[in-house]
Amino acid sequence: MRKKLVAGNWKMHGSIQANAALLDGLLAGLSDVSSEVLVCVPYPYLAQVSAKVQHSRLVLGAQNVSEHEAGAYTGEVAAAMLAEFGCAYVIVGHSERRELFGETDRIVAMKCAAVLAAGMSPVLCVGESLAERDAGQTKAVVSRQLSVVLDYLGVAGFAKMVVAYEPVWAIGTGLTAMPSQAQEVHAAIRAQVAALDPGVAEYLRILYGGSVKPQGAAELFAQADIDGGLVGGAALVAEDFLAICRAA
Numbered sequence: 001m002r003k004k005l006v007a008g009n010w011k012m013h014g015s016i017q018a019n020a021a022l023l024d025g026l027l028a029g030l031s032d033v034s035s036e037v038l039v040c041v042p043y044p045y046l047a048q049v050s051a052k053v054q055h056s057r058l059v060l061g062a063q064n065v066s067e068h069e070a071g072a073y074t075g076e077v078a079a080a081m082l083a084e085f086g087c088a089y090v091i092v093g094h095s096e097r098r099e100l101f102g103e104t105d106r107i108v109a110m111k112c113a114a115v116l117a118a119g120m121s122p123v124l125c126v127g128e129s130l131a132e133r134d135a136g137q138t139k140a141v142v143s144r145q146l147s148v149v150l151d152y153l154g155v156a157g158f159a160k161m162v163v164a165y166e167p168v169w170a171i172g173t174g175l176t177a178m179p180s181q182a183q184e185v186h187a188a189i190r191a192q193v194a195a196l197d198p199g200v201a202e203y204l205r206i207l208y209g210g211s212v213k214p215q216g217a218a219e220l221f222a223q224a225d226i227d228g229g230l231v232g233g234a235a236l237v238a239e240d241f242l243a244i245c246r247a248a
């Protein structure tokens, strides 16, 4: 059985004070949550959050990483640095990074490799734009994004990966994919991996992301191939995020 995972993506939000309040709220409400719960925080807060979640059920992650191991890359952060702060997961290839910062499928694949080499798990984001969905290209786009990483790492690399299906049109827009729409894409992702290695596919966790809110979360998470969620806006409100975690 795959253990459900609910990941919060704080994006570029937070302050030392606001983080402390949010984490206190989360830590106080985890007792009736059975899923794994991850918070992916901005780099400057890794030390604060790492100290706060130590000896708790909250798991720490980052939102980005350099594809390079070390060197003259001003402003970049290496995977080994994230591991030193206790990160277990790193979001890779979020659509905002692909769109706003020009990350290509190949860079995304290299970043996944860097995260794995540092002993952490990438949360690889894939998903189509509205124009691509309207043109009937959803599965082709997702399949291409996935296959570049599969080719680069080999399917064995997916034993430690998490995939997040995030339709770009649903991120931060309040529009959520219907559970059946999401399930169809999740099943296609699993089938693509299964064609290479059924065992890896069986254990691969595939999260849904895109305006996940407390209402509707249970129906999404009840789908056969939806193994949890990647949550943006609702992850900044402790009671909403906890309600989503309880639904998983």
Ligand code: PEP
Binding pocket: 009, 011, 166, 170, 171, 172, 173, 174, 209, 210, 211, 212, 230, 231, 232, 233, 234
């Ligand atoms: C995200 O940032 O990955 C995300 C899904 O955001 P939101 O939940 O706000 O749509």
